[in-house]
Amino acid sequence: MDGAARGGHLEVVKFLHDHRREGCSYLAMDYAAAEGHLDVVRFLHSRRNEGCSPWAMNSAAGGGHLNIVKFLHENRSEGCTERAIDRAAGGGYLSIVKFLHQNRAEGCTAEAMDAAACFGHLEVVKFLHFNRREGCSQSAMGAAARCGHLDVVKWLHDHRYEGCSTDAMDGAAWFGHLDVLHFLKENRVEGCTRRAVRDALIGGHVEVARWLAENYPQCRISGVEL
Template sequence: MNWAARNGHINVVKWLHENRIEGCTTFAMNWAAKNGHFDVVKWLHNNRKEGCTEDAMEWAAKNGRLEVVKWLHAHRGEGCTEHAMDKAVENGHLDVVKWLHEHRKEGCSASAMDVAAGNGHLHVVKWLDYNRADGCTEDAMDDAAANGHLNVVKWLYENRDEGRLEHAIHLAILNGHDVDQWFPQDP
């Protein structure tokens, strides 16, 4: 049943429930939530006793499954940890980040902005800067540069005190990024 739930096969989940005794574990709802199989999540909630763990909301947040996150918040008591927002930040799911910020108390870790910068999610970096006090470290600029995210490096340089531009440029070069385009050419 775990695998059927994970893959969104609601009819198989129902058949196994009615015809077999093995049942499932909390992984069934966790995986269904992660993969956005909302119908399976709701069916398991209404028909099975295993429930889920904090992973359900965290994995749903990681994959941008906002409706699933909202439903778990309203109907389940397991909640989440700061990993939910961290994972949403990591993957650039700003709608999920905003919702968690407004409706949950766990927040995010101090490395959230670093990860967003390293993954090139400037819209998330800006939102975190304006709406949260967690800040960032030098890793934000370093990781953004190492991964070739010039727009993020520029924004961090202009708006944050963390980071050393020279070191970030060095990391960009080491990773094969053409940094000539990063600076205006002399006439």
């Protein structure tokens, strides 16, 4: 039954419930919630007593299933953990982040803004900044730079105090985000390491490696002509 619930096979779940004695575990509802099968969650809630774990709401939030998050909040007592907002933020599900912020007390961690920044969800970053106190870490700007989200890098630079480390420019170089490198050079002081030139070359970004060598001579690789 756990497997059928995970796959969203409501008729199979019903059949097993009516004709078999093995039953299921709390994982049935957890899995159904994670995969977005609200009809299965409803059935298990009304006809079974195994319940679920906080992982159900956490995973529903991370999967973007607002309807299930609401159902679990309104009908179940297991609740969620900080991971619910963290995961919803990383997925860019602003409506879920807002719902959990307004209706739950578990809060989130700095991982929420870090993850939102990493995946380029600027509106989520803004919401967390203006409505939560957990903030972020230097990984937020570093990950945004590595993934090429220049708008997020700029916003974090303008509105947050955590800053970044050399990982930001190193990561941007690795993936060839020259526009991000230009911004970091003009607006930040952390610079890069010799790894930036090496990783740019590994990534096939010769133009980026050349730019880095010209602007950060200390990062040049001995014996490599650019």
